[in-house]
Amino acid sequence: MKIKTVCAWCGAFISETNCLETKNFQALAKDEVMVSHGLCPTCRQAIEIKYGLNKKKGGNENV
Known part of the structure; x- marks a missing residue:
């Protein structure tokens, strides 16, 4: 399974990673x-x- 991350404001592609399938x-x-x-x-x-x-x-600074 893949998880694609996009910008919540402009919709730009940020990243895509593979992860384990869940139930x-x-x-x-x-x-x-x-x-x-x-x-x-x-x-x-x-x-x-x-x-x-x-x-x-x-x-x-990440808060």
């Missing part, structure tokens, strides 16, 4: 591919700029 994968997949969402670098940067999120204030 319910056929109900969740379309044409043997499950889709997950993330943010592409371009959209992430736009969001950081718009909301001022890229300013270093300490702590974990």
